[in-house]
Amino acid sequence: MLTTSQTEYLLSLSKYVVDKDGNKIDGITIDIDAVYDHRILLQAIDADTEYDFLLRVWRSKKYTLSLTLHVQDNESKDCITRIDYGAPHTNPNKILDVLPKKFHPFAGCIIQEPHIHYNIDGYKIAxxxxxLSEAxxxxxxxxxxxxxxxxxxxICNFAQLINIKTPITVNVPTKLFT
Structure with missing residues (x-):
């Protein structure tokens, strides 16, 4: 299980998009109209360790305004962080001493609005x-x-949050008529 400090460290590492063989890619385009589930391999290398991650950009086919941005450790499959637009979340009821004060008002709450998941020591992953308004x-x-x-x-702000250095382009179809 990832600790809070391990999560923060992994988020701070510069990450690069790689192909299935581990080769860095110069840039990537996310087509939000054609593909609803993008799975992008990321890699970070610190002084002596190589880390592999999976970035998942998932958009509901049925509900246009549902989006999940998720990055996980590719080996353990532990969530590093996740943002959900369009899905509720229920926080734990129990407030441990290690829980930062900013979470206290949300203990046991069902968050109906878009939200970001955190790893907090002593609790299950994410x-x-x-x-998001609080974050x-x-x-x-x-x-x-x-x-x-x-x-x-x-997508761009999430890439910045998780420290992706590879340029990411999101296609935005141009209008034929204005």
Missing amino acids: SWALP KFSPDKLENSGFRINFTEA
């Missing part, structure tokens, strides 16, 4: 979440109007 993550909700721009912003 069992705690904060609303200062943008966008803190997805909008029907301009949802492609909203999705793009969410």
Whole structure:
């Protein structure tokens, strides 16, 4: 199980998109209209260890405004962090001494709005979440109007949050008529 400090360390590592053979890729395009489940291999190398991650960008086929951004350790499959737009989450009831104060008001709460998951020592992996508005993550909700721009912003900001250095392009179809 990942500790809070291990999670923070893994998030801080510079990550690069790699192919299935572990070769760095110069850039990647995420097609949010054609593919609903992107699985992107990431790699980070510190002084003496190579880390492999899986970034998953999942968009519901049925509900246009549902998006999950998830990065996990590729070996253990432990969630490093995850953002959910369009899915509720219930936080644990029990407040341990190690739980940061910012989580206390959300103990036992069902979070109905978009939220980000955290690893907190003494709890199951990613069992705690904060609303994106509390976590200062943008966008803190997805909008029907301009949802492609909203999705793009969410994906790009998540890539920045988890420290991806490989350029990521999200296709945004251009209008034929204005």
